[in-house]
């Protein structure tokens with residue numbers, strides 16, 4: 643079994659472009675590039691489209707008519723799942739935690755525009771949330787499919803294994819690859835993909851939540867490798883994790899807000915305060931610590947999040 647044998651729908655526009663950030667590169671004394679996964683072609687773009695190409699292929703194969711997923715109130719993943727499901731003629735139902743801004747701003751506004759069935763639950767426990775999906779799904783009498791928070795299971799992670807394959811076919815060659823880590827699938831996919839297609843590239847996951855990513859990342863890498871039938875050994879030496887969460891998940895950090903402003907003011911590109919701003923702050927910190935040489939090529943994955951930019955107070 644190889645990556646191309648696994649069923650995948652075409653939902654996005656790929657490959658996404660890679661651009662050199664000339665002003666940021668000058669400021670950080672290395673070569674910084676950005677992969678525009680904020681331009682994946684559905685909704686306002688973002689990383690989840692790559693995962694959903696695999697997850698919704700599985701949903702369709704199983705005959706699902708309803709697609710459930712979950713996340714915080716401003717989950718980019720939930721919004722993009724709804725957008726992709728609607729395109730496929732499926733009915734999305736979002737069972738969201740009351741974590742974050744619940745009024746009609748940001749992704750809540752986009753979900754309202756799409757006419758999506760959004761239900762809030764007063765629990766942070768995913769077991770309760772998945773039980774609620776089963777309850778609603780069974781009551782509907784229609785076949786349904788459950789996508790986990792962030793689309794971060796082994797199948798969803800394959801979207802970023804494929805992204806690593808895509809990067810390997812683009813130029814230049816990268817010494818370092820940096821992404822945000824929120825539920826783990828993007829980082830795990832990239833780290834496994836780098837092992838397979840970019841063996842010279844170091845992958846860094848900038849953790850924007852407090853989950854045990856030192857356990858989640860290798861587990862997802864192993865499970866995704868098993869889906870591919872790849873007998874690769876995964877060790878902590880395969881990747882680097884860095885805590886960039888600051889005051890908390892979905893709470894703007896000072897470094898993250900400064901990074902959002904730096905990207906906007908130097909390059910006219912917009913990051914978000916929850917994921918990409920904190921991840922880019924991690925890149926800036928690595929540069930200032932001397933991790934990158936002047937002739938290194940550093941690739942920042944812009945995983946999207948535009949919807950959330952309009953729902954978080956950045957002061």
Ligand SMILES: Cc1ncc(COP(=O)(O)O)c(C=O)c1O
Pocket residue numbers: 688689717718719792794822823824825826827828829914917918945946947948
């Ligand atoms: C904009 C954005 N960037 C990064 C991430 C992190 O990706 P992952 O959940 O795969 O760790 C997410 C979702 O959590 C996101 O919405």
